[in-house]
Amino acid sequence: MKTTSLSGKIFDAVNIVFLALLAIITLYPFWHVLVGSVLPYEEAIKSSFNLFPTKWTFEAYEYIFSKDTILQSLLVSVLVTVLGTLYQLFITAITAYPLIKQDLPGRSAIFLFMVFTMFFSGGLIPYYLLIKNLGMVNSLAVMIIPAALSMYNMIVLKTFFQSIPVELEESAKMDGAGYMTVFFRIILPLSIPSLATIGLFIAVGQWNNWYQPMLFLNDKDLWPLAMVLRDILINNNTNATASFSAMNEQFMLADTIKYAIVMVSVIPIIIVYPFIQKHFVKGVMIGSIKS
Template sequence: MRIARGGIFDVFNLGFLTFITLIMLYPLWHELALSLSSMEEAMRGGAFFWPRSFTLDAYRMVLGNDYIWVAYGNSIFIMVVGTVVGVLLTAMMSYPLTKEEMPIQKWILVLVLFTMLFSGGMIPTYILVKELGLINSLWSLILPTAISAFNIIIIMSFLRTLPVELEDSAMIDGANPVRIFFSIVLPLSKPVLATVSLWEAVNLWNNYLQALIYLTDKSKYTLPLMLRDVINGQVTARMTGELTGSSVDSVVAATIIVALIPILCIYPFLQKHFVKGAMLGSVKS
């Protein structure tokens, strides 16, 4: 009887999760099908699962526009440099906070946790960025959010699981703390660093609000701002005038798909580290 009940639950659970997965994936699949549809079929609207009158005109239009390549370059620069800078600085701050012998270690940790509850707000942050001369600079999307208090806690939890004997042995061999950090701690922390890197990369790639506030020159626009212009018709009207085979809807859908490709490509490479890094350090024996 228990097996029968368990089997029914498993079937119901699998069906329910499959249904939820399809609901979550359909909007993306619909945009893909819409981007591959012709102008007449895209304008019909409605729900459909496969491209209507298959065509690549929308992608030729989007990829042939210089605006998207400028936004792509800016977004890739922000994601790559911002992820490297953010993860490195976060790890460098997390490592000494795991040492009980560090002076005022607890007070510094309290200040870090304080920032998770309270922040200066949008206006003080804008004034600070302006006084630093970062307005209309790509660095305005990197430096203000380089260190995250939440990521510090995650990395600290992982670093506490590393054997202290490794560092002691390295110190006996004459290694200084900097050498220990870069040669021992960082290589052993690849799972948690991959996890934090993925979070940083996704946040930087999708950063719309800060880009909207700090960037004014279109040559500095990122993909979220470019998508805004496309959806609002500021770009699609000119683009669709150059190629009459696609509608505005199919161009918008193609732009969305093109903007998602880099993030979708990153996940498979970091997935194994992501699961391990999220779990290690959360449970102690």
Template sequence: MKGRLEDRIFDGVNYLLLSLIFFVTAYPFYYLLVTSFNSGTDALLGGAYFWPSDFTLENYKTFFNDSKWLSALFMSIARTVVGAVTGVLFTCLVAYGLSHKGLVFSKVYFSLVIFAMYFSGGLIPYYVVLRSLGLLNSFATYIIPGMLNTFFLLIAISFFREIPNDLKESAWMDGASELKIFYRIILPISKPLIATMALFVGVGHWNSWLDSAYFVRAEYLRTLSYRLIEIINQSRVPQEAIEAAAGASSVTSYSLQVTAMIVSIAPIICVYPFLQKYFVAGIMLGSVKE
């Protein structure tokens, strides 16, 4: 009985701490959601903490009726999808080539990768390189520089080296080429690696705004993250000016900013559960039995 009482007390303290941590981490997102469904002018007065005090859909109507925001949303989606696919594919291709133990000049290649991972030329040399390659003010500015991720390259190399050679040797005996082995054997059993890379590379593309601010000029190439930074900077005006501007409309710059945050967060929250199951999956589960 004493042991059961101690276990119950221990479990109760754990549940209490976990509930507190969950509330502290989840409430900011919930508050943004409440504010996005609340009237902008009413939100300036405060008081809407757990549910909208003046429920409205005007914030979302204003967001989705604005061609500037819709263009930015489409550009972020296109950039994230294309950037994640090309980044994962190209990084895995390079990693698969470098994972071969008999590769000539492998030490030189690894030295270059590690040097590139730890050292950068800076913003101005990076701009000069993009200009010399003709990548400025184009969609390729978002995609080509991120096609090779040096951090995940090293992880993928270690991952591929753990794959038994029996799989590749059996394919070689059947006359399969290296590319066929890569696409038909290596990639299908590398879902945990691919899912992890796709999530982090995709989130990096989705949240990136610096390249949209410095390397493109066309408005249709602006991303959602850049528009968020733009409206955040525009909203840094005195409170009296905000209230005066909001007098004729229930939508304020703050409520529109919060709505844009919810829209930008929603895709990541929806995609993550589908990739989470691969994070803990075994790499060689059922592929080789010795």
């Protein structure tokens, strides 16, 4: 029979209490926004603190999905996230793979030059002028093409590639396979955990990206959901909140609409995460340790 010392029991109890408090602190903001998004007007004006509402309504969600602006921004976010994630994963993979080859001429110099860009950049003004001269201002391409490669993701993936036994590649080459065949038929299939992990990082960054649209997208029809949400929450868009305040014969707090938009922007990532979770820990651990 397994016995636990008194000190062990105390440690377990303190650990459970600490983790429970941490979970509550982490989850409460999400719960507060979720509750706020379904509160009826008469309940919302009574108190700003409603932990367990007795009444709820989905009028806020019905309202925002009836607006073309929200639906269009949601579609833009989905498009940019899907294309941007696939594009960045491909660029990251084809960059990391050659850098594991010992016989690549100038491999160390190329790698050091790329790492240099992690710490130094040309600055915002040269970057803006570059994007403008490339003709990507007011184009969805500005949210996809410039963010082709993250050095952090590339280093993680490169380390993962190095953990794959080189004998697999050598045996494939003996059977007549070239570099591209090895890359697509052996390296990538074996790298699914790491690719899934990096893909999740990229997708979350793309979904929450408001900085690029703020700099380069003047046409509001091209704004993603994160930019529309920022415009409402940060800038307190008076036109938007004014239209949110009245609904024909029913009234609704602007905050209720804001909470609903926040939930709409968060839920897609929450839905995607469980499908990636099984690869997440494995991908991070394997990609961070060189065998």
